[in-house]
Amino acid sequence: xxxxxxxxxxxxxxxxxxxxxxxxxxxxxxxxxxxxxxxxxxxxxxxxxxxxxxxxxxxxxxxxxxxxxxxxxxxxxxxxxxxxxxxxxxxxxxxxxxxxxxxxxxxxxxxxxxxxxxxxxxxxxxxxxxxxxxxxxxxxxxxxxxxxxxxxxxxxxxxxxxxxxxxxxxxxxxxxxxxxxxxxxxxxxxxxxxxxxxxxxxxxxxxxxxxxxxxxxxxxxxxxxxxxxxxxxxxxxxxxxxxxxxxxxxxxxxxxxxxxxxxxxxxxxxxxxxxxxxxxxxxxxxxxxxxxxxxxxxxxxxxxxxxxxxxxxxxxxxxxxxxxxxxxxxxxxxxxxxxxxxxxxxxxxxxxxxxxxxxxxxxxxxxxxxxxxxxxxxxxxxxxxxxxxxxxxxxxxxxxxxxxxxxxxxxxxxxxxxxxx
Amino acid sequence: xxxxxxxxxxxxxxxxxxxxxxxxxxxxxxxxxxxxxxxxxxxxxxxxxxxxxxxxxxxxxxxxxxxxxxxxxxxxxxxxxxxxxxxxxxxxxxxxxxxxxxxxxxxxxxxxxxxxxxxxxxxxxxxxxxxxxxxxxxxxxxxxxxxxxxxxxxxxxxxxxxxxxxxxxxxxxxxxxxxxxxxxxxxxxxxxxxxxxxxxxxxxxxxxxxxxxxxxxxxx
Numbered sequence: 001x002x003x004x005x006x007x008x009x010x011x012x013x014x015x016x017x018x019x020x021x022x023x024x025x026x027x028x029x030x031x032x033x034x035x036x037x038x039x040x041x042x043x044x045x046x047x048x049x050x051x052x053x054x055x056x057x058x059x060x061x062x063x064x065x066x067x068x069x070x071x072x073x074x075x076x077x078x079x080x081x082x083x084x085x086x087x088x089x090x091x092x093x094x095x096x097x098x099x100x101x102x103x104x105x106x107x108x109x110x111x112x113x114x115x116x117x118x119x120x121x122x123x124x125x126x127x128x129x130x131x132x133x134x135x136x137x138x139x140x141x142x143x144x145x146x147x148x149x150x151x152x153x154x155x156x157x158x159x160x161x162x163x164x165x166x167x168x169x170x171x172x173x174x175x176x177x178x179x180x181x182x183x184x185x186x187x188x189x190x191x192x193x194x195x196x197x198x199x200x201x202x203x204x205x206x207x208x209x210x211x212x213x214x215x216x217x218x219x220x221x222x223x224x225x226x227x228x229x230x231x232x233x234x235x236x237x238x239x240x241x242x243x244x245x246x247x248x249x250x251x252x253x254x255x256x257x258x259x260x261x262x263x264x265x266x267x268x269x270x271x272x273x274x275x276x277x278x279x280x281x282x283x284x285x286x287x288x289x290x291x292x293x294x295x296x297x298x299x300x301x302x303x304x305x306x307x308x309x310x311x312x313x314x315x316x317x318x319x320x321x322x323x324x325x326x327x328x329x330x331x332x333x334x335x336x337x338x339x340x341x342x343x344x345x346x347x348x349x350x351x352x353x354x355x356x357x358x359x360x361x362x363x364x365x366x367x368x369x370x371x372x373x374x375x376x377x378x379x380x381x382x383x384x385x386x387x388x389x390x391x392x393x394x395x396x397x398x399x400x401x402x403x404x405x406x407x408x409x410x411x412x413x414x415x416x417x418x419x420x421x
Numbered sequence: 422x423x424x425x426x427x428x429x430x431x432x433x434x435x436x437x438x439x440x441x442x443x444x445x446x447x448x449x450x451x452x453x454x455x456x457x458x459x460x461x462x463x464x465x466x467x468x469x470x471x472x473x474x475x476x477x478x479x480x481x482x483x484x485x486x487x488x489x490x491x492x493x494x495x496x497x498x499x500x501x502x503x504x505x506x507x508x509x510x511x512x513x514x515x516x517x518x519x520x521x522x523x524x525x526x527x528x529x530x531x532x533x534x535x536x537x538x539x540x541x542x543x544x545x546x547x548x549x550x551x552x553x554x555x556x557x558x559x560x561x562x563x564x565x566x567x568x569x570x571x572x573x574x575x576x577x578x579x580x581x582x583x584x585x586x587x588x589x590x591x592x593x594x595x596x597x598x599x600x601x602x603x604x605x606x607x608x609x610x611x612x613x614x615x616x617x618x619x620x621x622x623x624x625x626x627x628x629x630x631x632x633x634x635x636x637x638x639x640x641x
Contacts (some may be wrong), residue, residue, distance in 0.1 A: 007633055067640060088459055089458070097520045193461065195461055195462040195464070197459075203430070341513065366455075385431050400428065403428060404441070405430070414422070415430050416432070416453065417440040418456035
């Protein structure tokens with residue numbers, strides 16, 4: 001009887017705790033990973049593939065609920081269908097009080113979308129789910145091609161490794177909480193659409209060309225694009241705001257620095273900023289500065305410190321016993337304060353690797369996120385780099401500057417967008 | 422494929438002008454296979470709610486105006502406004518918490534009791550709020566939740582906590598009895614008795630579930 005079965009529940013990991021209090025209509029904290037295949041999607045097969053994938057990722061059966069002191073995930077068996085894409089991209093998945101899963105698989109034409117609420121997992125975690133989903137779907141759709149052998153699923157982690165809260169695993173108890181000073185950063189102005197929709201402009205281009213451009217500037221792809229994004233923002237900056245630095249927040253996948261097979265959140269953010277008030281400096285000065293900032297902040301020691309401070313905040317005996325309602329208010333205020341120090345964000349999920357046998361069926365991967373302020377998300381698959389510029393605002397000048405600079409250096413870009421046509 | 426010669430990019434989809442610079446495009450449009458067209462969503466606040474708010478404001482304003490013109494019972498307008506406020510509080514509660522019925526019931530119990538005490542006090546303290554309202558509301562809730570749970574087939578785990586909270590509320594009349602604050606004792610005695618039965622039934626038959634639910638909801 002279902003009465004006797006013990007209720008299965010999990011705590012939220014450290015990064016996840018920030019998302020529920022700061023979720024609202026303007027920023028749903030949902031991100032989407034899309035995969036474009038070469039044929040129209042079959043709904044029933046996709047539904048079946050989802051059922052099979054959920055057996056490998058039982059954590060996705062979670063519903064977010066409010067406890068007295070903290071949020072928690074409760075495992076529930078709910079009816080959950082794949083749908084044709086008809087809602088705005090990255091629309092709300094967590095509705096307080098409502099019991100539903102925190103992810104949605106949808107399809108449109110030849111494309112499969114996976115939208116996930118960020119409290120559940122981060123980009124890399126969701127990618128593992130999507131790759132498994134694609135695996136089951138492609139094997140079923142092209143059954144005849146796979147009669148002898150089935151490709152290995154590229155995500156090799158045991159159930160307990162997937163469920164691992166890697167923040168808990170790696171934090172060390174030697175950090176005292178010290179005050180953080182927030183320096184005001186430039187805030188990009190803009191007008192929102194009446195339905196708060198996320199405006200996406202995606203550019204796909206050959207990754208080798210961008211790597212060459214970065215090499216010509218003596219730097220890596222991420223550093224170059226970070227500097228380019230800042231420069232694109234700078235070109236639209238009214239002169240009276242030049243005293244405020246442009247600061248970009250950059251999520252870093254900690255799985256690259258600390259061993260973890262976790263399918264949940266395991267990332268930290270670093271901020272990289274530049275002061276544009278000195279008019280004598282040029283793009284190369286900007287590049288040098290960004291290069292140095294990356295080197296300074298993107299090392300294990302700095303990330304570990306960051307991890308420890310956040311974990312210490314969470315484990316502090318005094319903060320734990322504060323009721324959830326009050327915690328939410330405090331976290332919201334803290335988020336608003338720290339948001340004043342951020343202009344935008346740039347997130348590089350990196351190369352998406354897929355087993356060789358599946359590669360001929362997959363065209364491209366893309367990644368988008370809900371945006372409170374203009375952001376860039378990018379990923380690459382085989383020789384295609386997909387850079388999505390996401391903005392809550394209607395204006396497109398920053399995107400224009402960004403893509404034009406790349407195009408002028410010989411990059412062949414194809415633009416697709418969800419802006420009204 | 423459409424092309425923008427100013428931006429030097431190709432554009433997928435059926436655009437009238439360049440999405441980056443609004444410039445004129447050349448070439449043949451293609452179907453947008455990446456993003457389906459989703460028209461703007463306009464959200465209007467529920468018309469019924471707006472009409473009700475309007476009626477409430479009209480009633481309040483009219484009564485205050487009549488009061489001021491005729492200088493009759495000044496307290497009447499205050500009572501009307503207070504009654505409307507109570508109705509709105511109840512309504513907002515039901516709308517916001519409607520997804521979880523046991524929780525809604527619990528909040529209503531708390532609201533009704535609190536309002537009853539405030540009304541009683543402002544009317545000169547006749548004591549009817551703690552003599553009758555509190556015990557009867559608590560007892561009724563315990564019985565209703567137990568029956569509703571069985572009929573609606575809500576899993577016991579979902580409403581155990583609320584029955585527990587209500588039962589604990591039901592023990593409050595003991596304090597009033599002990600201090601001697603009550604003029605009429607039988608409703609309170611019935612309430613405490615029901616609470617005692619309720620708590621023991623809960624612990625005996627749903628003890629495991631109760632412990633797990635509390636652990637889950639109150640984890641630190």
